[in-house]
Amino acid sequence: MRLTTRGRYAVTAMLDLALNNESGPISLADISHRQEISLSYLEQLFAKLRQNNLVSSVRGPGGGYCLARSSDAISVAEIIDAVNESIDATSCSGKGNCHNGDICLTHHLWDDLSRQIHRFLSGISLDSLVHQQDVQVVMLRQSDQADANSGCAKV
Amino acid sequence: MRLTTRGRYAVTAMLDLALNNESGPISLADISHRQEISLSYLEQLFAKLRQNNLVSSVRGPGGGYCLARSSDAISVAEIIDAVNESIDATSCSGKGNCHNGDICLTHHLWDDLSRQIHRFLSGISLDSLVHQQDVQVVMLRQSDQADANSGCAKV
DNA sequence: AAGTAACCTACTAAATTAGTATGTTATTTA
DNA sequence: TAAATAACATACTAATTTAGTAGGTTACTT
Numbered sequence: 126m127r128l129t130t131r132g133r134y135a136v137t138a139m140l141d142l143a144l145n146n147e148s149g150p151i152s153l154a155d156i157s158h159r160q161e162i163s164l165s166y167l168e169q170l171f172a173k174l175r176q177n178n179l180v181s182s183v184r185g186p187g188g189g190y191c192l193a194r195s196s197d198a199i200s201v202a203e204i205i206d207a208v209n210e211s212i213d214a215t216s217c218s219g220k221g222n223c224h225n226g227d228i229c230l231t232h233h234l235w236d237d238l239s240r241q242i243h244r245f246l247s248g249i250s251l252d253s254l255v256h257q258q259d260v261q262v263v264m265l266r267q268s269d270q271a272d273a274n275s276g277c278a279k280v
Numbered sequence: 281m282r283l284t285t286r287g288r289y290a291v292t293a294m295l296d297l298a299l300n301n302e303s304g305p306i307s308l309a310d311i312s313h314r315q316e317i318s319l320s321y322l323e324q325l326f327a328k329l330r331q332n333n334l335v336s337s338v339r340g341p342g343g344g345y346c347l348a349r350s351s352d353a354i355s356v357a358e359i360i361d362a363v364n365e366s367i368d369a370t371s372c373s374g375k376g377n378c379h380n381g382d383i384c385l386t387h388h389l390w391d392d393l394s395r396q397i398h399r400f401l402s403g404i405s406l407d408s409l410v411h412q413q414d415v416q417v418v419m420l421r422q423s424d425q426a427d428a429n430s431g432c433a434k435v
Numbered sequence: 436a437a438g439t440a441a442c443c444t445a446c447t448a449a450a451t452t453a454g455t456a457t458g459t460t461a462t463t464t465a
Numbered sequence: 466t467a468a469a470t471a472a473c474a475t476a477c478t479a480a481t482t483t484a485g486t487a488g489g490t491t492a493c494t495t
Binding site for chain 1: 451452453454455456460461462463464
């Protein structure tokens with residue numbers, strides 16, 4: 126099953142977008158600084174997020190990315206699905222041909238697990254994450270650090 | 281997060297053990313044939329399963345492996361934990377130092393997810409799998425094939 | 436004594452992921 | 466209109482992990 130740095134990066138970046146939603150488009154350079162993710166890698170991830178209609182983009186100076194929908198209409202599952210192919214624990218990608226064309230001994234187990242994980246992550250919207258206290262605290266800390274690093278006074 | 285062929289192989293092999301439990305120790309060669317898993321790879325997996333007290337072994341001719349406990353006292357989560365290091369979706373292995381020594385934006389999310397998966401897989405015992413109808417059906421099919429391949433008459 | 440099957444270790448191959456490098460194109464601002 | 470910005474695109478490399486192989490040794494049964 127694929128649930129790795131890529132999915133984590135994508136969710137983190139999308140959450141960063143959601144947290145800074147009011148201030149217009151957010152550039153990947155900003156996210157890259159705040160979340161310490163390689164800019165070029167972010168670009169690759171956002172290409173997929175855009176293809177999946179999770180973000181919209183504005184080119185040119187002052188441009189960047191916005192959420193394509195309101196943050197309560199975007200689930201963590203969608204984000205991970207967009208950058209990985211899927212969250213699927215079966216070896217046959219759900220096809221059921223894992224053992225000589227038939228299902229293997231444990232097919233249903235992994236199928237159930239996949240469904241379970243998907244249901245869990247589908248139930249978590251970006252909006253619900255934004256309102257979690259620890260997320261707020263971490264975001265505050267990060268913007269402090271970003272200010273310090275940029276040499277700008279804190280507003 | 282690690283949830284891959286290794287964990288699937290381990291659970292499949294343990295389930296094979298559970299299904300053939302009455303007939304004394306089961307050799308890895310048998311499991312290798314039935315489940316189409318490389319013998320040498322199985323040996324590596326069973327080294328870990330043994331270290332984690334999930335199976336016991338009998339050496340020499342007629343030897344093999346048995347479940348170390350009754351099948352209703354062994355959960356899928358334990359098996360996966362034994363062969364992978366853990367089912368942990370955080371990038372910091374739960375340590376909480378994922379972003380400059382502090383937790384990252386999404387630490388709690390992955391922590392929750394890990395707990396969710398673990399709870400789900402902890403609730404599934406080998407015994408409960410043995411009694412699932414589809415498992416029985418697949419097992420029957422497999423032993424038919426094994427008999428056919430071995431050139432032995434079906435008893 | 437011979438055969439079996441666990442046990443052990445080191446190595447190789449394949450696949451995947453993470454990250455880099457180098458552009459081009461659209462848009463804004465001076 | 467030129468310069469700067471930031472998205473968009475593609476190809477490549479490095480690192481890591483997983484899967485699988487190979488070669489043995491040891492314990493036990495027949």
